[in-house]
Amino acid sequence: MDAPAADRPPHQPRQVRTLHLQRWKAEGRRWAMLTAYDAMTARVLEEAGIPVLLVGDSAAGVVYGYDTSIPVTMEELLPLVGAVARATHRPLVVADLPFGSFESSDAQAVDSAVRLMKAGANAVKLEGGARRAGRVEAIVTAGIPVMGHIGFTAQAEHAIGGYRVAGRGEAADQVVEDARAIAAAGAFSMVVEMVTLPVARRVQDAVDIPTIGIGSGPDLDAQVLVWQDMAGLNDDRRYRFVKRYADLREQLRGAAEAYAADVESGVFPGPEHAFDA
Ligand SMILES: Nc1nc(=O)c2c([nH]1)NC[C@@H]1CN(c3ccc(C(=O)N[C@@H](CCC(=O)O)C(=O)O)cc3)CN21
């Protein structure tokens, strides 16, 4: 079922496809991506005109309460992909391949990507640069669009040596090489996470596919944030790259406190919230 035309932002198709993102790049039109993990939030983000929703492995922290994205599994992400896909019609739904779901072989990567697509994703995303280009190619060959993810990649925290900016000093050439390799492998777009401004510019010049920044400055084609960071629900202030557009944490706490106070004082529920015989 398609969303009625009146609900659709201008310049957006009935259903966003990877081709539209390529077209917007050619037209110089910038766009915003957000994560989503549940039906109601996804529907609100669709209403806001967000064209691409990511069911990120960041669900590890914001949904499941893990400290890092390393523990989260396919079994934990698949139901969230289904919820977001069922709740929305227009946005392109991208699903993260979690740590452990694609590293062993091309076959494992294709199997995992197929499972995410069967759950309702329209594309998958996987972390890694030139060394992962073969995996990207294998999944693309299976008929599944792949979004790359280079720069800082949280799944590789222990290999990288912590949460840190990517591409400083001699590592800059490697990030640009990663971008080229992922684009050459057939990715339709790529996330570029926490690289320095000069490296972001070099990546932008090096590839023709849409680039989606996070913590990488203003010189890429698009931007992504975790929605709870963007809306101020997350109380973790570690992230320098986040801009908060609401204080949902304060709002939700206030609502819960007011509700509890009403219940405790007998103001709610009243007779108007009950049913006559
Ligand atoms: N809620 C949430 N938001 C995210 O943006 C996010 C997740 N979760 N989980 C998966 C990854 C992990 N991400 C992160 C998390 C922390 C930093 C961080 O600590 N950044 C420091 C910079 C460190 C440095 O200067 O080297 C910062 O100050 O932003 C970066 C990326 C991005 N992703």
Ligand SMILES: CC(C)C(=O)C(=O)O
């Ligand atoms: C931060 C974005 C790009 C991500 O990969 C996630 O939310 O898992």
Ligand SMILES: [Mg+2]
């Ligand atoms: Mg992720």
